[in-house]
Amino acid sequence: MAKRRTPTRHIEDVEHKHHPTAGDVLGPFYRRGAPFCTRVSPLLAPGDVLVVSGHVSSETGEPLRAALIEIWQASAAGHYDNDDPAHPPLPNKFTYRARFKTDRDGYYEFETVYPGPYKMDERTWRTPHIHYRVHARHHKLLTTQLFFDGAPYLDTDPFRKASLTIRLQATQAPAGAYWRGKFNIVLARQRRSAAPAKRRSRA
């Protein structure tokens, strides 16, 4: 019987099994310091309930525990808490914003409502999306956005990327129906700059 050969893989493939998640624009509505919780929308906020979960890992597939994820989004009506300059939010009041950390397996999960589209300028609509900033030790900060298959304005949104677009599953629970989606995130390693070589003294 012929001996089965183990396929050989180039070392580069082993070291970088996964491509880092694509970045996207920060946008004008980011605010620092959102509360630590895994519910992004206010309790009983209008809109379709949405649960997003996933894993954060390195390029080598190693789970990144205690990675900090910041989330912000528009309400179902397409409004951010700071999009009306005439009525800015109080500095300590955050709506449709949260931050939390991944568990020991790099897992995260949050509950919110499906965000509404909004007009970016006179002619351009933003398709429904959720903003992410993901921080982990020894990895590059990732600023990105999550998009949804079948959403309005998906094909005309200038910032939408196919690799950041997920399909949601309609899910039934005793408390009612909700949407569920999975978004796994891969962070690029922070490359250390090479230390300058010491000059050998001739003295």
Ligand SMILES: [Fe+2]
């Ligand atoms: Fe946005």
